[in-house]
Amino acid sequence: MSETDYLILNGNTDTRMTGRMVQLASAHFGDEFRVRGISAETGALSIRTPEQCVQACTAVRAMLSKAQGAVEIGILGTFGLPDFDGLRARSPFPLIDLVEGGVNAARQLTDRYAIVTVGGRWPSMLQLELKRRGLLSGCVGIQALPQLAFDPVAEPQRLAAWLREPVAQLIEDVDPGAVLLGGAVFAGLGEAVQDGVEVPVIDAFSATLELVETLQLMQQVGLESPLLSVAGARSGPACRSA
Incomplete structure (x- = not known):
């Protein structure tokens, strides 16, 4: 090991x-x-x-x-x-x-994606943060979930089943090419939510794992990535809130 x-x-x-x-x-x-x-x-x-x-x-x-x-x-x-x-x-x-992993995956699939996130003030906070990073174009909507009547961390499969309705409504409202589940609470739920949903559903955590794997493969073949430098670099250009 x-x-x-x-x-x-x-x-x-x-x-x-x-x-x-x-x-x-x-x-x-x-x-x-x-x-x-x-x-x-x-x-x-x-x-x-x-x-x-x-x-x-x-x-x-x-x-x-x-x-x-x-x-x-x-x-x-x-x-x-x-x-x-x-x-x-x-x-x-x-x-x-998770922003880098999730947005990178969404933008590989479409130039029009929407984000589902947790509640509170996250839609406005995400809009500001994505704008600051130069990632605001391409996102056609940010949907926050209401307070749930169950514990989503303890019952992830129940959360996945519950998510299909708000995801379907978001697709009807803004017609995105993909839906990004933006939050650690959605980790690993992309495939479960995908069942019956017409456009690709991406969970940001799983997408970030894929990005890490890709970046390391690039490094192994001698291709440099600013994301793997210690100091890092600001993400390049790329959610307009609906």
Whole structure:
């Protein structure tokens, strides 16, 4: 087994969510790499406000400063934290987040995609963050979910079944070429939600795992990627909120 790790950093305090992401990543990468996960020690169980985003960024900075061991790549398991460039610049290892993985996958499929995310103030927060990164064009809508009557982390398959109706409604409303599930809570649910949905459904976490694998293959054949530099680089040009 390799002596290097993938490290998943969860910006909220939900250790169950961290464990789910680690489980999915371990199954994806197999035995070649160990996958570790750490959760924020302070902040919110579920990030829904700008203030909680700021708390999450502070928590991630603390996690980066305490990270130990040989880390091959870090995955920030949060969709749309502000100041990602600053977090990447502080990281002692290459750091990739779910926005990069999810948006990259969506834009490979279509020039018109829509995002489903959790509730709170995420639609406006995502719009600002995607605009800041130069990723606002191409996204034709951002749909936030209402407060659920069940625990989505404890019941992911129930969440997948519940998601089909809002995803279908979003497709009817804005006619996207793909729907991106933007959030760690949707990790691994793309295929389950896809059943009966007319356009591709992408979960950002699974797409990020695929991106990590692709970038490492590029590195192995001698192709450079700014995403795998320690300092990183701002994502290139590319969601207009409906």
